[in-house]
Amino acid sequence: MDATTAPHLIPPEMLQYGEDNHIFEMMQNMLEQVLIHQPEDPITFMINHLRRNNDSVPKVVILGPPASGKTTIAMWLCKHLNSNLITKENLLEKEFSQMAKEAKRHYEIYKRIPNSMLISLVQERLNEDDCLRRGWILDGIPERREQVLMIQTVGLAPRHVIVLNAPDTVLIERNMGKRIDPDTGEIYHTTFDWPPEPEIQNRLIEPEGISEIETAKRLLEYHRNIIRILPSYPKILKTISADQPCVDVFYQALTYVQTGHRCNAPFTPKVLLCGPLGSGKSLQAALLAQRYGLVDICCGQLLKEAVAAKSSLGELIQPFFEKRMTVPDSIITKALAERLSQQDCIQKGWVLHGFPRDLDQARILTSMGYSPNRVFFLNVPLDSILERMTLRRTDPVTGERFHLMYKPPPTIEVQARLLQNPRDSEEHIRLQTDLFYRNCGDLEQYYERAITVNGDQDPYTVFEYIESGIINPLPKKVT
Amino acid sequence: MASAMTDRNPRAAEASGTYTYTSRPRAVPCQRRRYRDSLLQPADEPLNYGNIMYDRRVIRGNTYALPTGQVPGQPDPLELQRQQQARRRALARKRAQEQLRPRTPEPVEGRKHVDVQTELYLEEIADRIVEVDMECQTDAFLDRPPTPLFIPAKTGKDVATQILEGELFDFDLEVKPMLQVLVGKTIEQALLEVMEEEELANLRANQYAYEEIRNVELAEVQRLEEQERRHREEKERRKRQQWEIIHKHNETSQKISARAFAQRYLADLLPSVFDSLRNSGYFYDPIERDIEIGFLPWLMNQVEKTMEHSVVGRTVLDMLIREVVERRLNNYEKKEDTQPSMRSDDVYSGPDTMTDPSGYKFFQGQPSP
Numbered sequence: 147m148d149a150t151t152a153p154h155l156i157p158p159e160m161l162q163y164g165e166d167n168h169i170f171e172m173m174q175n176m177l178e179q180v181l182i183h184q185p186e187d188p189i190t191f192m193i194n195h196l197r198r199n200n201d202s203v204p205k206v207v208i209l210g211p212p213a214s215g216k217t218t219i220a221m222w223l224c225k226h227l228n229s230n231l232i233t234k235e236n237l238l239e240k241e242f243s244q245m246a247k248e249a250k251r252h253y254e255i256y257k258r259i260p261n262s263m264l265i266s267l268v269q270e271r272l273n274e275d276d277c278l279r280r281g282w283i284l285d286g287i288p289e290r291r292e293q294v295l296m297i298q299t300v301g302l303a304p305r306h307v308i309v310l311n312a313p314d315t316v317l318i319e320r321n322m323g324k325r326i327d328p329d330t331g332e333i334y335h336t337t338f339d340w341p342p343e344p345e346i347q348n349r350l351i352e353p354e355g356i357s358e359i360e361t362a363k364r365l366l367e368y369h370r371n372i373i374r375i376l377p378s379y380p381k382i383l384k385t386i387s388a389d390q391p392c393v394d395v396f397y398q399a400l401t402y403v404q405t406g407h408r409c410n411a412p413f414t415p416k417v418l419l420c421g422p423l424g425s426g427k428s429l430q431a432a433l434l435a436q437r438y439g440l441v442d443i444c445c446g447q448l449l450k451e452a453v454a455a456k457s458s459l460g461e462l463i464q465p466f467f468e469k470r471m472t473v474p475d476s477i478i479t480k481a482l483a484e485r486l487s488q489q490d491c492i493q494k495g496w497v498l499h500g501f502p503r504d505l506d507q508a509r510i511l512t513s514m515g516y517s518p519n520r521v522f523f524l525n526v527p528l529d530s531i532l533e534r535m536t537l538r539r540t541d542p543v544t545g546e547r548f549h550l551m552y553k554p555p556p557t558i559e560v561q562a563r564l565l566q567n568p569r570d571s572e573e574h575i576r577l578q579t580d581l582f583y584r585n586c587g588d589l590e591q592y593y594e595r596a597i598t599v600n601g602d603q604d605p606y607t608v609f610e611y612i613e614s615g616i617i618n619p620l621p622k623k624v625t
Numbered sequence: 626m627a628s629a630m631t632d633r634n635p636r637a638a639e640a641s642g643t644y645t646y647t648s649r650p651r652a653v654p655c656q657r658r659r660y661r662d663s664l665l666q667p668a669d670e671p672l673n674y675g676n677i678m679y680d681r682r683v684i685r686g687n688t689y690a691l692p693t694g695q696v697p698g699q700p701d702p703l704e705l706q707r708q709q710q711a712r713r714r715a716l717a718r719k720r721a722q723e724q725l726r727p728r729t730p731e732p733v734e735g736r737k738h739v740d741v742q743t744e745l746y747l748e749e750i751a752d753r754i755v756e757v758d759m760e761c762q763t764d765a766f767l768d769r770p771p772t773p774l775f776i777p778a779k780t781g782k783d784v785a786t787q788i789l790e791g792e793l794f795d796f797d798l799e800v801k802p803m804l805q806v807l808v809g810k811t812i813e814q815a816l817l818e819v820m821e822e823e824e825l826a827n828l829r830a831n832q833y834a835y836e837e838i839r840n841v842e843l844a845e846v847q848r849l850e851e852q853e854r855r856h857r858e859e860k861e862r863r864k865r866q867q868w869e870i871i872h873k874h875n876e877t878s879q880k881i882s883a884r885a886f887a888q889r890y891l892a893d894l895l896p897s898v899f900d901s902l903r904n905s906g907y908f909y910d911p912i913e914r915d916i917e918i919g920f921l922p923w924l925m926n927q928v929e930k931t932m933e934h935s936v937v938g939r940t941v942l943d944m945l946i947r948e949v950v951e952r953r954l955n956n957y958e959k960k961e962d963t964q965p966s967m968r969s970d971d972v973y974s975g976p977d978t979m980t981d982p983s984g985y986k987f988f989q990g991q992p993s994p
Contacts, residue, residue, distance in 0.1 A: 298906030363846035
């Protein structure tokens, strides 16, 4: 068995498998853990790590000035992601821990905990089973740079760091209205977050240290410290303004926590562009092909090429072209399968546009095994489409194509002899867009993880959106 | 109680619109009781049927040309007249006929014709019908006797006969042919049986021979079967071997592609692992860290200490100044009490000129960092 008798090709299913199961990230995590812990028996350690399967649990750090609402956000995130909340109070109140008792004693005497004690408490807590299984959310814990460095040295690295920030005046005012429920520990606010039940309302007490002066002092200290913490988490930091309603902040935090970070896994993009006539799919496909070396496959073009090449498939297609009827699905799928199974498509990836026009075609595409890993829907309102399409003109003499608004012809004689393609007439465009919108809903339902891009902007902006959609990992659905 | 079994056909009747009535023929019953009604009259016991031959209601003879119509009623006068005329005419005709008929001449006078019989035997001609009165009467109101059992009379003659011994035949003579037949038949049967047995024995011998042949053939067949089975197993084994080879071939090729794929896929693994660990801060530049953790705090400490010293020095200076001023003030106040205001200028200028150079000299020796 050698390369001449049985040429060996890596089957594309392997690549698909690798992408679908995030093999690269998994190996990366495992190797990181091995490097950090350096066990004597690496194989058993790796087996245990794989069994634990906790690569996707949330590991979040939430920082922010006092009264920015970080505890509230942390608690909501905990509930939503079913994770564990860790605050200084939690750590001190922990049972069955020698360190916690010592720390508590120290705190009662000196009103502060030394950095090393706090970090060792954190480490102990984070190595417990429930944190390993369900992840953790640290609320306000690295307060100083020394703590950050200690955490990093131990090897505990969060995946997302959220920093809330708001103008000081707002915070001072907000802190005045803070109230705590002594039974549940939940934080309420006199103006923004008043509990509905009267029993809770009666129970609420004012926490200590919410006067203006206290808050101002704490804010000062916070600003002194945070400025040294921020550079330690360069790529995973996100700042959210806390000056908006709680729900907005929470929603932004949740979206961020659920997006992954870019990783170096080898990735062949298989992009599907969907959109009505005139949304710019061909242009975007051409730009993508140029920038990333993908193969640009336009369904209509493919069929025309087949007809022009007079292949067996082309002969099948020609009568449909002559009669101006739509080519049936079976022929289109055959032509596509032929093109997509060629070596350059498999190796470099492809951009497909114009093919699944309805649910059946989409299902056929999946069943053939060529399902796209990024789907984009370009949304363009009908007026823009009409503007873009109905003003297209061609010069019959030179063959140049003009657009009366975006690329007007240079001279009046040229303008006088411009002709419009009958397929750019308004009724035809309306008909085609109607057809598209009829099937659009089904397609959007079928491709659940599709990204919608506003196609109404200039082409390079749209291209950037598409690029970021391709390069960043697909966002998980926010439930 | 007349249970006339009628057979109406109303459907057909209604369909055609006419009324039809049919009934099954039945014997006409007669109401005349012959016996006294017994107390235990069984219901519907044989109705007394009358004999239609003696029934007055039944018309005898030809029914085609009977005069219909006026049977019980008055005779029709026209018919009557016609009948009278017919009678008269018949009479007239008869009279005419009589006149024409040759008759014996009339007797001479004084004589009378007398009819005389001239046959051999005289015959009494008398029109008198022999009448005999007979009567019959059943006993009044007898019970109907039970129906006697009908035993038909014996017909035929009874005849008896008796055969005495020796009259019919002689046994010994008669028996001979029979005996011969019997014996013969027996012997024949025995012969047949023997023949049968012989035949059976022959058949069995044939069977044995046949079985021998069959066994031989069976053995042959078994041998062939064995051979076939061996061939088949061999084939199966070879096929399985081949299949395993191909399977292994496939597996190996898959493993090779998997390995090549994994190598290519994870080619970038180590660099990216190290990158990510560096980003998360696990790998750090030790010198930088050392400076940050070791050197800078010490530096800041020292700066703080120096600043503290400077602050302390200034505080001490302030204290000194204050003390001296206070002392001077007290001195001044004391002097003021003894001597009045003439010394006021000296008091003010004096301490400044005196303490300033000494204060300065005093603080010269302080360590300046």
